[in-house]
Each structure stands twice: as structure tokens, then as C-alpha cells.
Amino acid sequence: MLYPDTVESEVLVHKPWFVATLFVLVFAVFLAFDLTGTSMGELMRPVIGAPAESGFYGRFAIGLVIAVLFCLNIVLIGFASLRVQVTIVWFELLLLFLAFFTTFNLSLPFIAEKLPFMITQGLFTTIYVSAISIAIASIIAILGAVAKLSTNGFAYAIASFYTSFFRGLPLLMQVYLIYLGLPQLGFIIDAVPAGILALSLCYGAYMTEIFRSGIQSIDRGQWEASRSIGFGFGLTMRKIILPQALPVIIPPTGNQFISMLKDSSLVSVIGVWELMFLARTLGQKTFQHMEMLISAAMLYWVVSICLELIQSRIERHYARSKVR
Amino acid sequence: MSEKIIDVRNVSKWYGAFRVLTDVNLTVEKGERIVICGPSGSGKSTLIRCFNRLEAHQQGDIVVNGITLHDRMRDVAEVRKNVGMVFQHFNLFPHMTVLMNCMVGPMWIKGVPEAEARKTALKFLERVRIPEQANKYPVQLSGGQQQRVAIARSLCMQPAVMLFDEPTSALDPEMVSEVLETMTSLAREGMTMVCVTHEMAFARAVADRVIFMNAGQIIEQGKPDDFFGNPQHERTKLFLSQILKH
Ligand SMILES: Nc1ncnc2c1ncn2[C@@H]1O[C@H](COP(=O)(O)OP(=O)(O)O)[C@@H](O)[C@H]1O
Ligand SMILES: [Mg+2]
Numbered sequence: 001m002l003y004p005d006t007v008e009s010e011v012l013v014h015k016p017w018f019v020a021t022l023f024v025l026v027f028a029v030f031l032a033f034d035l036t037g038t039s040m041g042e043l044m045r046p047v048i049g050a051p052a053e054s055g056f057y058g059r060f061a062i063g064l065v066i067a068v069l070f071c072l073n074i075v076l077i078g079f080a081s082l083r084v085q086v087t088i089v090w091f092e093l094l095l096l097f098l099a100f101f102t103t104f105n106l107s108l109p110f111i112a113e114k115l116p117f118m119i120t121q122g123l124f125t126t127i128y129v130s131a132i133s134i135a136i137a138s139i140i141a142i143l144g145a146v147a148k149l150s151t152n153g154f155a156y157a158i159a160s161f162y163t164s165f166f167r168g169l170p171l172l173m174q175v176y177l178i179y180l181g182l183p184q185l186g187f188i189i190d191a192v193p194a195g196i197l198a199l200s201l202c203y204g205a206y207m208t209e210i211f212r213s214g215i216q217s218i219d220r221g222q223w224e225a226s227r228s229i230g231f232g233f234g235l236t237m238r239k240i241i242l243p244q245a246l247p248v249i250i251p252p253t254g255n256q257f258i259s260m261l262k263d264s265s266l267v268s269v270i271g272v273w274e275l276m277f278l279a280r281t282l283g284q285k286t287f288q289h290m291e292m293l294i295s296a297a298m299l300y301w302v303v304s305i306c307l308e309l310i311q312s313r314i315e316r317h318y319a320r321s322k323v324r
Numbered sequence: 325m326s327e328k329i330i331d332v333r334n335v336s337k338w339y340g341a342f343r344v345l346t347d348v349n350l351t352v353e354k355g356e357r358i359v360i361c362g363p364s365g366s367g368k369s370t371l372i373r374c375f376n377r378l379e380a381h382q383q384g385d386i387v388v389n390g391i392t393l394h395d396r397m398r399d400v401a402e403v404r405k406n407v408g409m410v411f412q413h414f415n416l417f418p419h420m421t422v423l424m425n426c427m428v429g430p431m432w433i434k435g436v437p438e439a440e441a442r443k444t445a446l447k448f449l450e451r452v453r454i455p456e457q458a459n460k461y462p463v464q465l466s467g468g469q470q471q472r473v474a475i476a477r478s479l480c481m482q483p484a485v486m487l488f489d490e491p492t493s494a495l496d497p498e499m500v501s502e503v504l505e506t507m508t509s510l511a512r513e514g515m516t517m518v519c520v521t522h523e524m525a526f527a528r529a530v531a532d533r534v535i536f537m538n539a540g541q542i543i544e545q546g547k548p549d550d551f552f553g554n555p556q557h558e559r560t561k562l563f564l565s566q567i568l569k570h
Contacts, residue, residue, distance in 0.1 A: 225415035227378065
């Protein structure tokens with residue numbers, strides 16, 4: 001939360017000038033677009049007659065209705081409590097989004113037919129590739145962060161070379177390099193392990209930096225207190241420093257989780273049957289690309305939302321020792 | 325017969341080319357209470373941090389509780405578990421309750437069972453007179469209470485000597501006395517203590533010896549009465565006049 005000042009101010013959406021401006025803007029936009037040919041026009045048939053022949057009058061009436069509804073909606077939401085506001089706005093945006101998708105005339109039976117396979121094969125593969133990669137990346141990140149903060153020249157050099165290299169190359173290129181490059185050295189590697197390796201190494205590099213800055217954010221005094229009690233390096237790190245660094249580390253790491261989930265789509269280029277791969281191939285035969293792409297998009301989104309929820313739970317858990 | 329807890333012989337220390345400590349000699353005997361004072365930057369913190377090897381010295385010998393501190397030490401923990409340290413900024417572990425702050429040392433270092441560690445912790449929290457705060461987190465406590473918890477945390481390790489580095493400098497004035505009272509009662513019970521502090525009333529009441537440091541050297545030491553009543557060195561006189569003016 002931003003700092004909530006105690007000065008009362010009138011809600012923006014209840015200021016006449018603001019509502020009037022919005023009204024004019026929305027009205028103008030919908031005058032510019034001709035909606036008489038859409039389902040909106042059908043809805044307005046009792047008022048404007050046959051939509052196709054209504055001409056400017058139709059557009060005017062539709063624009064007016066939308067602008068009035070819009071402003072009314074905003075003013076009313078302004079009265080609700082924060083929680084209710086958030087819920088309503090989310091819900092309305094979602095509805096708009098669905099309305100947008102319906103304009104594609106998607107074949108729902110086709111989606112229903114392919115969806116189970118997309119989930120059991122595609123989504124499953126996506127999730128397990130991401131989960132394994134993120135686990136490995138976290139381990140790399142802790143080791144990398146310690147190495148980068150150490151006074152050991154070798155450790156520092158290796159860690160900084162690693163982060164520089166893997167943050168500096170496009171992930172797509174890393175996927176190719178590992179899948180096509182390692183066999184040159186005699187390691188024949190399957191597509192899935194190659195994908196996992198590429199994702200782990202790349203995200204490990206980013207997360208090394210996240211962990212390093214998290215560890216560095218902890219006051220020196222914590223190290224001194226811990227060491228002066230007699231705790232060794234490992235104990236100090238595991239029990240004193242990392243638990244305190246976690247609240248700093250978790251938000252950007254949550255970001256990385258979500259981003260990893262979607263970047264795992266890059267391993268589709270080496271033929272792993274994950275969500276993106278299926279989305280591109282399943283609709284090919286019947287030219288129903290849009291159906292599959294949108295279904296996959298929704299699946300990605302749903303899983304991301306789950307991750308967001310998990311992240312906020314964890315953040316709340318660690319907020320305990322911060323509150324007064 | 326007296327027993328040396330800390331024995332410092334001809335110790336020097338450098339930060340790069342800058343000499344922080346110059347030929348320091350000091351012995352602390354069992355049960356002795358020592359106050360170290362001196363102007364800011366004179367090396368007081370550095371000196372007592374050498375006693376538990378938070379800092380390394382480059383020349384001379386430091387023997388703590390019979391163990392010689394040197395560069396190739398394998399087990400610094402052996403020394404540290406016998407030396408309690410209280411910091412200016414408390415440095416409590418903010419992610420643990422007050423009780424856990426006091427329990428982790430004995431549990432993780434000495435392998436004391438949890439139930440027993442809890443009992444010891446409560447005993448010492450009682451002794452610093454805040455047993456009722458045991459289940460709170462450090463941020464929920466006032467500065468004075470936090471510092472008393474920090475003292476209890478050190479005491480739970482049953483150290484042979486307690487080091488205090490300006491324990492009251494970060495406190496609001498009205499909280500200074502509660503911490504000093506705790507330290508005084510500790511002294512009465514015979515704890516060996518080395519305190520860096522500018523609380524001269526405390527030094528007068530409690531110290532067996534007051535040591536004055538300037539520019540990395542001990543330039544004067546003596547019993548509190550002599551030290552305050554009849555300082556020898558010009559630098560000491562100047563320092564005392566500045567401190568006592570307030
Ligand atoms: N890590 C360090 N690196 C370089 N110089 C330091 C460091 N720590 C302390 N010093 C210097 O050493 C001198 C003594 O510091 P310190 O022992 O903290 O003094 P005091 O506690 O008496 O105020 C100061 O001049 C300080 O600037
Ligand atoms: Mg100091």
C-alpha cells in the first residue's frame with residue numbers, strides 16, 4: 001500500500017468535471033465507431049429500428065446509451081468499499097475480454113474436444129518442466145549468490161562469468177545451443193532435459209542476482225551477532241540471513257516463476273510437446289489456430305493467477321515479524 | 325589466586341596502511357569489571373571486537389579463556405561461545421520471537437535440548453525483567469527492552485566474559501537507566517565484563533578499572549576514583565572535561 005494520508009478528499013469519480021469529461025470522451029469514441037452492425041445494434045433494435053438502416057441516429061443512440069451506462073457504472077462503483085470495487089472492476093474487465101473473444105466466432109466444440117489433451121499433455125509438460133527448472137535455478141541462485149559475495153577469486157570469477165553469459169544471451173539461443181551444441185561434444189541430450197537445462201541455467205543467472213541483492217540487504221549487524229554467538233557460516237546463512245532475505249527475495253522470484261512458466265514455451269522449438277507446441281500444432285490441420293492459441297493463452301493465465309495467489313500468501317506469511 | 329580471562333600482549337592492528345591499534349597491553353581477570361572510554365575513532369570497538377575475533381589482529385597475542393587467537397584458527401566458535409557480546413544496535417534476530425532469540429544459541433551451538441533451552445531463556449529473561457515479552461517479536465519492543473533481550477541472549481550461552489560495545493548509545497535517554505541497571509546487577513553477581521561506554525556514573529559505580537584509549541593506544545588506566553579524580557594525561561583531562569560538561 002502507498003502511504004495513506006489522513007486528509008479527506010472527494011472521490012475522483014464523483015467530481016462532476018471528471019464524470020463529464022469521461023462522458024464526452026466515451027460518447028465521442030462510440031460515435032466514431034459504427035456499432036450498428038454488432039450485437040449492440042441488435043439489442044437497440046426497439047429504439048432505433050432496423051440497425052442497418054438507422055444511420056447516424058443509430059450510432060448516436062448507441063453511443064449515448066454506452067456513455068450513460070459507463071458513467072453510471074463508474075459513479076456507482078465509487079460508492080463501494082475497496083474490496084467490492086476491486087471485485088467488480090475485475091469482473092467487468094473479464095466480461096469485456098470475453099466479449100472481445102466472442103467476436104472471433106470460435107468453435108467451442110473444437111475447443112472442448114482438444115482441451116483435455118492440451119491439459120493432460122501440454123499444460124502438464126509445461127508445469128513440470130517449469131517446476132523442475134525453477135527448483136534447479138533456485139539452487140544455482142543460492143550457490144551463485146554466495147560465490148558472488150565471497151572473497152574467493154575463483155568463485156567470484158566463475159559466478160560472475162556465468163551470470164554475465166546467461167543473462168547476456170537470448171534464451172531461445174541458449175535452448176538451441178544446448179540442444180544442438182551438446183551433441184557435438186558427445187553428449188546426446190533429449191529435448192526435455194535440454195529444455196530444462198537451458199531454462200535452469202538462464203533463470204539461475206537472473207535469480208543469482210536477486211538472491212545476491214537480497215542477502216546484501218541484510219544489515220552487517222546480523223552477521224556479527226550471529227557469528228559472535230558462535231554460529232558458523234552455514235548456520236548463519238540458513239537460519240539468520242536467508243530467512244530475513246526471503247521477504248526481499250520472494251516478490252522478484254515470484255515474477256521469475258511466472259515469467260519462467262511462459263518462457264518454457266520457447267522449448268517448443270526443439271519439439272517438446274508442451275502447451276505452446278500443442279497450441280501451434282493442434283489447430284493446424286483444420287486451420288483453427290485461433291481456438292487453440294486462445295485456449296492455451298487462457299491456460300497460461302490461469303496457472304499464472306494461481307502462482308500470483310501463492311506468492312501473495314507467502315508474502316503475507318513473512319510480513320509477520322514486520323508489523324508493529 | 326586470580327585467573328586471566330583475557331590477556332592482550334603488544335597487539336597491533338592495521339586497516340590497510342592505517343594503524344588502528346598500537347601495542348595494546350591489557351589483562352582482564354576473572355570477575356573484573358573494566359570500562360573502556362575514549363574519543364570516537366580511537367579504536368575501542370576494534371579492540372573489543374578482537375577479543376572474540378570479529379576482527380583479526382596482525383601483531384601480538386590475544387589469549388581468551390586459555391585459547392590463543394590467531395589466523396589459522398579452525399574453531400573460532402570455541403572462543404565465541406564463551407564470550408558474550410552486546411552491540412550498540414542490539415542486533416536481535418528480527419524474524420524470531422524474543423524467546424527464540426535466546427534459545428537458538430544454546431540449542432544450535434551446545435546441543436541443549438529445546439525444553440531446557442526454553443527454561444534457561446526464561447530464567448535470563450526474568451533476570452533482565454522482561455519475561456512477559458517472551459513471545460513478542462523484537463520490533464514490538466522498545467529500544468531499552470531490546471537491549472535487555474540482547475543481554476539475556478548472550479547470558480543464555482553462560483559466557484565467561486561479557487563484552488559491551490556502547491550498549492546505551494543508541495537509546496532514548498529515558499531508557500538508558502534500565503539497561504545500565506541490568507548491567508550493574510550483572511556486575512554485582514560477579515560477571516566478568518568489558519564495557520565500552522561513556523556513562524561515567526556507571527563507570528564510577530561499577531568499574532574496577534577504567535581504561536582510556538586515544539588514537540589506538542591505551543594512554544591511561546586506573547581505579548575509577550584515581551582516574552576521574554586525578555587524571556594524569558592532558559588528553560584524558562580534555563576528554564573528561566568534554567564528557568562531564570553535559
Ligand atoms: N573496516 C574498517 N576499515 C577501515 N577503517 C576502519 C574500519 N573500521 C574502523 N575503522 C577505523 O578505525 C578507527 C577505529 O574505529 P573504532 O574502533 O570503531 O573506534 P571507536 O569504537 O573507538 O569509535 C576509526 O578511525 C575508523 O575509521
Ligand atoms: Mg565504537
